[in-house]
Amino acid sequence: MDPGVIDLSRLQFALTALYHFLFVPLTLGLSFMLVIMESVYVMTGRPIWRVITRFWGRLFAINFVLGVATGLTMEFQFGTNWSYFSHYVGDIFGAPLAIEGLMAFFLEATFVGLMFFGWNRMSKLAHLGVTFMVALGTNLSALWILIANGWMQNPTGAAFNPETMRMEVTDFGAVLFNPIAQAKFVHTVSAGYVCASVFVLGISALYLLRGKYVGVAKRSMTVAAAFGLASSLSVVVLGDESGYALTDNQKMKLAAIEAAWHTAPAPAGITLFGMPDTATRTTRYAVEVPWVLGLIATRSLDGEVTGMSELVLKAQERITSGVVAYDAVEKLKVDPTNVAERARFETHRRDLGYALLLKAHVADPRLASPQLIAATAWDVVPNVPLMFWSFRIMAFIGFYMIALFAVAFLLASLRRHDSTRWFLKLALVSIPLPWVAIELGWMLAEIGRQPWAIEGVLPTFLATSSLSRAALWTTIIGFTALYGTLAVIEVRLMIASIRKGPFEHAEDPQPAPGTIPAQPITA
Known part of the structure; x- marks a missing residue:
């Protein structure tokens, strides 16, 4: 396989995935914020809350459309660019995607039109139910996608069948309740809620700074402050749970995030700052806090966090064992009834991927020398500097979000959130930060899994289709141009909707003190 084709295939999928995920978190969070806002309207009957819900619903709609359009492209790529991946693990990986389409996507498609156009055709309670169903469908979509992705990180509930030469489901319940998938879902969804909260907080702050739509902005900011504080605290707590899940299932990813080149005495300390050096396999200028990593990763004072060097030695052992499994498979191709080879394969089957x-x-793993096996074992180490710094930037933004929403909640409780201008400016400039953290989180998840497409089962370089570099460059340029155009359109629509404001005729029934209410135009 041409390494350039592999790298370009990865680049194309990374670009489309990262672009798609610009829209997903805002959709996840805004959907449930709309439920909260409309619930207040139903309970109080105050028209201002209907205006608030419809305004943020308009921005949700723009974002929703772009999210659906960009997500469809990704699913087609599994067949076009990753055909061997689809062949090898399609029986398992395809099931959650199919269920997502049947259960969640159809649920959204059924109710989203009623939500946008049913305001004057349904009762208030019925419309609230529709809005809730849209939010439920949106979050169920994330659930099934993350079940599929979680299986790529921790391929439980499946086994290789030497008769079909494919991975097949052995326990679908284990696929559904995969601990990695559960941790990823709650963490990702909470991050989406933070993203939407910052968006609402920042746009509301913009209105308050300009003295426009004060009634809408103050109430929106209050909802965002409460929802965002709960969500940001959840992100950190659930992120900690994700780290704990790595201890059992993805030890190399955890070691790379912490630049832990060697196993440290328990409990291990966490490195706040350092310069990972892949040449010397050390971390220079390390600033370490004792015990913290051990407590986070093992929930104990005596549990070890295994270092990369020791994990490489284990990988070397698994590669050697996997060669035995590979040899047994090759002989079973010739004689499927060979009982001795079947038994030999069963003994070493879990290491076949290595x-x-x-x-x-x-070409033939059985021809590899011990020196080649030892060198190949280091291939299981991902990009350590990228992992190390991506995690720290993401974590810093996470704690910053807690501080931001804590201040927002305090100011809202004191009824000072509309007059504290320094905070309003801070909220406005903070809008991009959750997206930065979320994109870094996905980079951590996917780059940290390398060199595997399916952890321990299928290397990435074997998963691609037989494509040319020219074909991949053509599609990358095409997608970049198309997505760039869509991004411009979406930003223009968002800005136009924000400028228009929440009222149909730009008339604010609650203008800022000292301003003159807009007068209707008469002939």
């Missing part, structure tokens, strides 16, 4: 790593260097 033998496939050797195919990056030699």
Whole structure:
């Protein structure tokens, strides 16, 4: 396989995935914020809350459309750019995607039109129910997608069948209740709620700074402050749970995030700052806080966090074992009834994927020398500097979000959130930060899994389709141009909607003190 084709295939999928995920978190969070806002309207009957719900619903609609359009492209890429991946694990990976389409996507499609156009055709309570169903469908979509992605990180409930030469489901319940998928879902959804809260907080702050739509902005900011504080606290707590899940299922990813080159005495300290050096396999200028990593990763004072060097030695052992499994599979192809080879395969089956790593260097893994096996074992180490710094930037933004929403909640409780201008400016400039953290989080999840498409099962370089570099460059340029155009359109629509404001005729029934209410135009 041409390494350039592999890199370009990864680049194309990364670009489309990261672009798609610009829209997903805002959709996840705004959907439930609309439920909260409309619930207040139903309970109080105050028209201002109907205006608030419809305004943010308009921005939700713009974002929703772009999210659906960009998400469809990604699913097609599994067949076009990752055909061997689809063949090898399609029985497992395809099921959550199919359920997502049947359950969640159809649920959204059914109710989203009623939500946008049913305001004057349904009772208040019925419309609230519709809005809730849209929010439920949106979050169920995330659930099934993350079940699929979680299986890529921790391929439980499936096994390789030497008769079909494919991975097949052995326990669908284990696929559904995969601990990695559960941790990723709650963490990702909470991050989406933070994203939407900052968006609402920042746009409301813009209105208050300009003295426009004060009644809408103050109430929107109050909802955003409460919802955002709860969500930002959840992100940190659930992020900690995700880290704990890595201890059992993805030890190399955890070690790379912490630049832990060697196993430290328990409980391990956490490195706040340092310069990971891949050449010397050390972390220079490390600033470490004792015990913290051990407590987070193992929930104990005596649990070890295994270092990368020790994990590489384990990978070396698994590659050697996997070569035995590979040899047994090759012999079972010739004689499927060979009982001795079947028994040999069963003994080493869990390491078959590690033998496939050797195919990056030699056509037949059975021909690999001990020196090649030892060198290949280091391929399981991801990009340590990128992992190390991405996590720290993401974590810093997470704690910053807690501080931001704590101040917002305090000011809203004191009824001073509309007059504290320094905070309003801070809220406005903070709008992009959750997106930065979320994109870094996905980079951590996917780059940290390398060199695997399916952790421990299928190397990335074997998962691609037989494409040319020219074809991939053509589609990358095409997608970039198309998505760039869509991004411009979406931003213009968002800005136009925000400028228009929440009222149909730009008339604010609650203008800022000292301003003159807009007068209707008469002939």
